[in-house]
Amino acid sequence: MKKFLGVQDIGNLHDAVAEALEVKRNRFAYKHLGQDKTLLMIFFNNSLRTRLSTQKAAMNLGMNVMVLDVNQGAWKLETERGVVMDGDKSEHLLEAIPVMGSFCDLIGVRSFARYESKEDDYSEKILQQFIRYSGKPVFSMESATVHPLQAFADLITIEEHKRTQRPKVVLTWAPHPKALPQAVPNSFAQWMNATDYDFVITHPHGYELASEFAGNAPVEYNQDKALEGADFVYAKNWAAYSGDNYGKILCQDRSWTIDDRKMSLTNDGYFMHCLPVRRNMIVTDSVIESPNSLVIPEAANREISAEVVIKRFLEEMS
């Protein structure tokens, strides 16, 4: 594995989940793999779960960990080639990346969509430069278009809680005051499409996800109808992807908020969200605090998904 961005990088999903459950039972059993190996975690954006869970996973595996918050205590980075650097940016990514690669064995990168250029975002411009220039294996800790450690943790959580062989899983858009990236719904859709679940997407018109991620998943524009009989309700806000609306907020309709009535339409369904979540925008206090809420177990599984992915990188090094 040279990189971890999507479901295609993890191989057989049944094997991956089985490995995750094994790691979860004994998370310190592979400490020899990380000996004298260093993970560098690079944050261009804020993080709580990813910061802690990935660090914990690497320590479980016996690695040394260095955390770099690019915007705190380092230098502002130029990302465009050919520029005369006479402004506020002291260093170019083309130097910074191979330098960072020099001091570690594995790199995790968080770099959100900037919504300045759809092409830049959807080419994963920042992350791809790390893959190309760092000389080290690279994984996404949520980048412009994907959040694969989250989607893998979501899959593990569903496997742990499903009550039927082929559960109905609904990804539903929900309202939010700010324009958010599509990374989480993209990855969730991509991973769900790779399972044999009954997977449905629901959102207002105009919020269609990129086809490379949404695939052939049915889209139901009536949220109530989509939720009928759902075993898992995965709520998430995202800004528009399509055409000139890229990065725009088209709807703030609070009737899409997941509340008790919405959940009553489901098959005693579980509520899921990647967190951080805005209460009473995305979901009501009542639903997120209910026994059917999986938001905490789902977050806890971030340690496990990260450990499996890092373990696989380490196995290829040794």
Added chain:
Amino acid sequence: MKKFLGVQDIGNLHDAVAEALEVKRNRFAYKHLGQDKTLLMIFFNNSLRTRLSTQKAAMNLGMNVMVLDVNQGAWKLETERGVVMDGDKSEHLLEAIPVMGSFCDLIGVRSFARYESKEDDYSEKILQQFIRYSGKPVFSMESATVHPLQAFADLITIEEHKRTQRPKVVLTWAPHPKALPQAVPNSFAQWMNATDYDFVITHPHGYELASEFAGNAPVEYNQDKALEGADFVYAKNWAAYSGDNYGKILCQDRSWTIDDRKMSLTNDGYFMHCLPVRRNMIVTDSVIESPNSLVIPEAANREISAEVVIKRFLEEMS
């Protein structure tokens, strides 16, 4: 031990001090206890000594350590339940706390009094939520009303330096340009009251501490009189506690500053302060630099008090 907030959580004080002196002689003797255990240190406020000493103590014990500065690189946290989260706060404490608890075995929290609500502060609203919702043992790294690792380090320092069985220890208020919390004087008073020392508090009228901490310690409003024959002078500023004056500065009288004349009233007394200290407000250059100043040994003992407390948590886990 599920929590460490006050003197009541440490058990017999003689045993605790004896254990501290043993740990101080051989601080790496208990490294096996922390193997595969992770401390999460969470800072809502600035820290120098606590940050370094607690991290050092945990590493002495063989633990992994993760440090989270909530206001740098993480998400702004909502603390009120029932709010529609459409503002600048992306995550609720009710999610963030159990998530943080998922990735560690022990949690230290720094969360100062905000002086917005006496009730919130004196109910230790933030810290108590960590105790209630994290699922892990929690200790105060200075919270709204207490700073027990400091008070324990102070006790160790007094025990190391006392020249009589029952020294006279004076806690004295001193002037400061900003409103400071009562956490340090509260804990110092609480711990001193649990000893058999001759303990006296002196401050201007209106600066009475909460009775749950001040207990039956005599209050002498004449500083000079209080200092007579003191073996240890513990200086500290705090804002008013009583009634409507909560959080207010009532006095900036520089005659309360500890200077050479004040120290000459003592029994060749030692000078103590928890640091950080404002020179020539709380204490003169001359006194803090004198051979009788214990501010550095006292700070160094923060590593020891933290190590004893963390060691006890670890012993209960294994």
Added chain:
Amino acid sequence: MKKFLGVQDIGNLHDAVAEALEVKRNRFAYKHLGQDKTLLMIFFNNSLRTRLSTQKAAMNLGMNVMVLDVNQGAWKLETERGVVMDGDKSEHLLEAIPVMGSFCDLIGVRSFARYESKEDDYSEKILQQFIRYSGKPVFSMESATVHPLQAFADLITIEEHKRTQRPKVVLTWAPHPKALPQAVPNSFAQWMNATDYDFVITHPHGYELASEFAGNAPVEYNQDKALEGADFVYAKNWAAYSGDNYGKILCQDRSWTIDDRKMSLTNDGYFMHCLPVRRNMIVTDSVIESPNSLVIPEAANREISAEVVIKRFLEEMS
């Protein structure tokens, strides 16, 4: 070794380089040296390479590492004695330094020139206080006047790439939009003067370096002439040192930028720079991306120079 600031602290240079190459071949061979030892890295200023490479070096040696960004999450520090501290600074260096020293075995300090006072900068006022008051060995991670870990890494890099016994090495000033410290050129000149290389300095009039660092190295004011036959071109901007011009920008002449024509004057010379570098100010894209650019191997050797220096400190402790 009580301190590491300059070439005089490293002893015989041939031995130091030989030790570096040995460490580079097996960077984990000395892990026993750092057991139960803690490095404290203190940053008053930004850092990327130094932050990562020094941390990596210490971990290679088995040390625990604590990183403190003084301006993030700690207290603002007063540096002047005798001040009534009623402003925004909560703590004095005279307390902070021995406290920091209490919690570690070795201290690295980054503290740039402030250009407020030539005397303060050139007396290394901040760093010298750490040496004097911390009670622990101290090394510069770039201080007001020197950057010895960089110069040592540069020396290692030249030794790895030189094609003649006595290469011609040219330190050349280059333009930059901001006033930069002289630490890097000072240390580079000092270390080159300690070798038997043919070392030449070139810069516009008025940019003469302090004689304590420039020594007897010839200064050639015609850059083209200086570059003739160079084996290594070390580019760097710095602000003026001399007299009343201290800290000022006297020249922004872009004809000093290192481009392909400049490099064509050399003996197929290598390009070097300490990074971060402003592209198309200091050096063109074409030169820095050419096969003769050593900026990345040079940065990678920062891990090695740091490991040798820390290793020597540790050897004296055990």
